[in-house]
Amino acid sequence: MKIRLKDGVGTLDYNFLFCDRDRHGNRRIYFRRRHGAGLPATKIRLRETPGTPAFDLEYRRAFQASLTAAAPAMNAAGKPAVGTVSWLCQEYYATPAFLGLGTGTRKVRRRILDAICDRFGRLPYALMETKHVIKLRDEKAAFPEAANARIKALRQLFRWAKEYGHATANPAREAGYLKGNNPDGFKAWTEADVRQFEAHHPLGSKARLALDLALYTGARRSDLVRMGPQMERDGALFFSEQKGSARITKSHAIPILAPLRRSLDATPTGHLVYMVNQYGAPYSVEGFGQWFKLRCREAGVDPAVSLHGLRKLGAQRCAEAGASEHQIMALFGWTSTKQAALYTRKASRVKLEREAVAALLGVHRG
16 A cells, blocks of 8 residues: 655555545554464554654554564563563563552452463454453453453553553553442441441450451551551551552551450450461461451351451441541541542431431421
8 A cells, every 4th residue: 555655755655554434434544464374364453644654653563563473472582472462461560560569459460461361462462452352351241340350451551561662552441341240349337237246256356356456447458467566656556558558658547446445455466466367377468358257157247248348337437427538538548539428428418318308298288
């Protein structure tokens, strides 16, 4: 295909290009190159303006992707071939964009991307389009959170690739998230759940202390497993959040409320951390969550609730008691008002409903 240069000095002849029009009559230009030995053809849409340096660069990248598609998946050193999905992921794993994530986030994201590489790693990443991302998403449609995690991982991968000049577009950007089965996220505890748990696990038990620590500090389990006597000063617990600590330090000084103080005084604890396992060692974050789930089951509490659900109950209590969005943000470590606003809006709605219900009686006429 001959392309006239925008500066008017002549034309360039590009191989493997073809043009068609969409249903609105807009012209679309594609790079398409067939490969032998049963390999899929390389087909990439070129989006830059024909005749510009940007278009020429985009074409050259598409041409390189076509060479990669016909090349072995591994190079002579046994590493992913340059230009493949596996190569892009391996490059990403060594960057500040990936290494700056929290430990848990890195673990989950790498697991997602490695699973994609197991299936499509030998293919050129330049061939990935939005339709392919949507297909990957829809494979997990029965599990919306897992489906959305695939989109998020690919968005961040290609965001980095585009920033560093490895890619010209982000194919995951236009792929929408699926609506979750539980739009409210983790199920919040009810006051009845708390009473039932307390009835089964009395003051002085390790399970009761776990409940009180979670409910009266608002902390995540990643922080709960680290809390201990050495954090107590002047009637408060001083600690820094683990989540996101690689990016920003969020410190807390939570006053020890009376119910928590009674529970701490009544319960045998570890010397360095309050919550220790049967071997006297601190719990892992996952192990603590699993152990607490068993204690919930013993108490006959709704099996859908978890430690995180106690944070949600705590936020509800704060909102219903009149705490402002910024006060709730400070206590629960949120960096925007979005999450806190969910609770304050709900509390306001409940209050307004109670005040307005009398109006349903109407005005009595004599």
